[in-house]
Amino acid sequence: MEGLASLNTATRVAIGVGPSLLRDKHFAKSSPPPSIAMINHNSPRLPSIRAQQSETSDGASTVTAVSESPENTLKAKEWEVGMLQDEVAASQGIRIRRRPPSGPPQHYVGPFEFRLQNEGNTPRNILEEIIWHKDIEVSQLKERRPLVTLKKALDSAPPARDFIGALRAAHARTGLPGLIAEVKKASPSRGVLREDFDPVEIARAYEKGGAACLSVLTDQKYFQGGFENLEAIRYAGVQCPLLCKEFVIEAWQIYYARTKGADAILLIAAVLPDLDIRYMVKICKMLGLAALVEVHDEREMDRVLGIEGVELIGINNRNLETFEVDISNTKKLLEGERGELIRQKGILVVGESGLFTPDDIAYVQEAGVRAVLVGESIVKQSDPTKGIAGLFGRDISV
Numbered sequence: 001m002e003g004l005a006s007l008n009t010a011t012r013v014a015i016g017v018g019p020s021l022l023r024d025k026h027f028a029k030s031s032p033p034p035s036i037a038m039i040n041h042n043s044p045r046l047p048s049i050r051a052q053q054s055e056t057s058d059g060a061s062t063v064t065a066v067s068e069s070p071e072n073t074l075k076a077k078e079w080e081v082g083m084l085q086d087e088v089a090a091s092q093g094i095r096i097r098r099r100p101p102s103g104p105p106q107h108y109v110g111p112f113e114f115r116l117q118n119e120g121n122t123p124r125n126i127l128e129e130i131i132w133h134k135d136i137e138v139s140q141l142k143e144r145r146p147l148v149t150l151k152k153a154l155d156s157a158p159p160a161r162d163f164i165g166a167l168r169a170a171h172a173r174t175g176l177p178g179l180i181a182e183v184k185k186a187s188p189s190r191g192v193l194r195e196d197f198d199p200v201e202i203a204r205a206y207e208k209g210g211a212a213c214l215s216v217l218t219d220q221k222y223f224q225g226g227f228e229n230l231e232a233i234r235y236a237g238v239q240c241p242l243l244c245k246e247f248v249i250e251a252w253q254i255y256y257a258r259t260k261g262a263d264a265i266l267l268i269a270a271v272l273p274d275l276d277i278r279y280m281v282k283i284c285k286m287l288g289l290a291a292l293v294e295v296h297d298e299r300e301m302d303r304v305l306g307i308e309g310v311e312l313i314g315i316n317n318r319n320l321e322t323f324e325v326d327i328s329n330t331k332k333l334l335e336g337e338r339g340e341l342i343r344q345k346g347i348l349v350v351g352e353s354g355l356f357t358p359d360d361i362a363y364v365q366e367a368g369v370r371a372v373l374v375g376e377s378i379v380k381q382s383d384p385t386k387g388i389a390g391l392f393g394r395d396i397s398v
C-alpha cells in the first residue's frame with residue numbers, strides 16, 4: 001500500500017470518496033475554477049499496485065489494491081477523469097453524462113471502498129444517447145485523423161466567412177430576423193422530414209429565398225446528415241456562411257468542421273461544462289469560426305452570460321431531453337435583467353426551433369431575437385424558396 005498517500009487530491013476526489021470536487025478544500029482555494037485540465041497527470045507517480053473488484057451481497061462494489069502495470073494505470077486514470085468530468089458537469093446543473101456509467105477498470109488502483117452508482121447502461125434521454133454515441137464516434141475518427149494532421153489540413157480549407165456579420169446585415173436589410181435555414185433530412189423527434197433530400201439543391205433554394213446563413217446537420221446516425229453535405233454545399237459555390245450543426249464534445253471536432261468548410265459551429269450548454277465552452281469559444285475565434293452557444297433554460301443562459309467572448313447565443317425552444325417545443329421559451333429567457341445584460345454585451349440572439357408562421361417570427365422578434373434558426377417548416381416544402389416567403393409572410397430575398 002506504500003505510495004497511496006502520494007495520490008494527489010484530484011485523483012482522490014475523482015475516485016469518488018470523501019468530499020465532492022467543489023467542496024474539496026484544494027479546489028475551493030483554486031483559481032481559476034476547477035477543471036479536468038488541472039489534474040496533474042505527471043505527478044505523483046502512481047504506485048505499483050492494482051486493485052481487485054468484488055461485489056457484496058447488497059450490490060456494493062469493493063475495491064482492494066493489488067499490483068499494477070503502466071497500461072492499467074492509464075485505464076484507471078481515464079476512468080478517474082471520466083468520473084471527475086461528470087462531477088464538474090453535475091455541479092453546473094448538467095444532466096447529460098458524457099459516457100455510460102461504469103465501474104472502475106478491473107485493475108483499479110485504490111484502497112477505497114465505494115458503491116457503484118450505476119443506474120444501468122441505458123441513456124436517460126435522447127440527448128444523452130446521442131452524446132454517448134458521439135463519444136465513440138469521435139474517438140474512432142480521431143484515430144484516423146489526429147489533431148496534428150487536421151491542423152495541417154487547415155491551410156487548404158476554404159476561408160472562414162463572417163457568420164454573425166451575415167445575420168446582422170440581413171436584419172438591417174429586411175427589418176426581420178436574419179434567417180439561418182437548416183438543411184435537415186430527419187430528426188429523432190420527427191423522423192424523416194424529406195425523402196427527396198438533395199442537400200445542395202435545398203441549400204441553393206434557401207439562398208435564393210433570402211437565407212442569411214445555413215445550418216447543416218452533420219450527424220449521420222440520428223439526423224441522416226453528414227460532413228459530406230457540408231463540404232458539398234461549400235464547394236457548390238453557395239455564398240451563405242455555414243453552421244456545422246453537430247454535437248460537439250471535444251475541441252477536435254471544431255478543427256474537423258473547419259477543415260470541412262464550416263464558418264460557425266454549435267456548442268450546446270446542456271452538454272458542455274463552462275470551462276469547455278470558454279476554451280472552445282477561444283478555439284473558434286482562433287480559427288475564425290463563430291460559436292453559436294445554445295441554451296434552453298435560465299440556468300444555462302446565466303452560465304453562458306458569465307462566459308467571456310460569447311457573441312452569439314441560440315435559445316432552443318425544443319427541450320432536447322423531452323422533445324417538447326414551446327416558443328414562449330425564447331421570451332421567458334429574454335425577459336428582465338437577462339435581456340438587459342444581453343443588450344449591454346451586444347450579443348446577437350437566435351430563436352431556434354418550432355417556428356412555422358409569420359406570427360411565430362413576429363413573436364420571437366418582439367421578444368428580442370435578431371436571428372432565427374428554422375428547419376422543419378421550410379425543409380418540408382416542395383419549394384423551400386417559397387417556404388421561406390411563407391414563413392416570413394413576404395419575400396425576404398429583396
Ligand SMILES: O=C(O)c1ccccc1NCC(=O)[C@H](O)[C@H](O)COP(=O)(O)O
Pocket residue numbers: 126127182184187188189190316318320323352353354355373374375376377
Ligand atoms: O430536432 C430534433 O428532434 C432534435 C432532437 C435532439 C437533439 C436536437 C434536435 N434538433 C436540433 C434542433 O434544435 C433543430 O434542428 C433546429 O433548431 C431547427 O428546429 P425546427 O425548425 O423545429 O426543425
